[in-house]
Amino acid sequence: MYPHDNIFSIYYNIGKRTPFLVKRCELGLARSSSEERRIDPNQDRTFLVETVKPRGKYGKAYGKCFVNGKPDDTYRQECYPNIKDEEIPCAGCGEWVLIDVPGVSLDEIFPIHKADEILMFGKYKGKTYGDIYKVDYQYLHWLEKTDRLFKVDFEELKQLYPDVEKQEDISIADKVIDFGKYKGQKFRDIKDDISYLEWLVSIDKISIEDFELLTTI
Structure with a gap:
């Protein structure tokens, strides 16, 4: 989910909650042209995922299709005429962005990361946020910038390691x-x-x- 993923990974990352709203944002499409448009539920084609049936790493996902915020199944009917039971096409591709989980705050699902927590992905996988901050704080800022759902408690880190970011003023x-x-x-x-x-x-x-x-x- 950093910053996009397949529907099944999103499903697990939000605690297997349904329904949830997603948008496919391949590089080069208009709906990828800006962060605001990318996460706007009322622009472009979105899917409300209602049922997920995992099988191995992927599986099948089912739900309703919307265009500009209104129900519209033309896309599936024209491009995927053999799809049945509201199956969402290309659910296993890695270009889906989570828009919303109705009835649940995204802040509740994605709490702010504390200094003693361990990063579970990327080049510093297995290290605590505190350890990463001490050697490469720019990396944590970059993660926040690239994923609106990823939050780090920089106030805590600055209190624990007050001299780290001050070095930016040194040549x-x-x-x-x-x-x-x-x-x-x-x-x-x-x-x-x-x-x-x-x-x-x-x-x-x-x-x-x-x-x-x-x-x-």
Whole structure:
């Protein structure tokens, strides 16, 4: 669900609740052109998922089709004439976005993540939010930015680790490296190791702007 997924993963992530409203938002479609439109239930084609029948990793999902907020089954009738019993086509593809779970607050389903919780996906899978914040707080901000349902308790993190984000005011050249073979040294001390700096850019440890600054000192 970060930021989109197949209907079955969404179903499990919301605690197997039904019904729930989804929209398919493939890259390049008009309904993917903005965050506002992407999650607007009254624009484009949406499906109210009423029944999910898992089978293995996927299965079948059933529900009603709406266009611009009004019931409209033309899409299924014209494009999928052999589909029966209000089956939702392409339910297993990974381009569905959760819009709403009627009668339940999304804040209740997706509570804010605390410092001692463990991230269950991505490059820091298995680490606590506190540990991630200390080494790569930008990653947590990026997760929040890319998924409106993903929330981190940054107030708690800033109280626990008050100096982490303050380092943003320090020049990259004067920042102390806290990983790898140069751990404990400042970036300005390794400015001549171009291949290492290029590698840091490739793994998003430093930005291209940081690289350019370091190589012109």
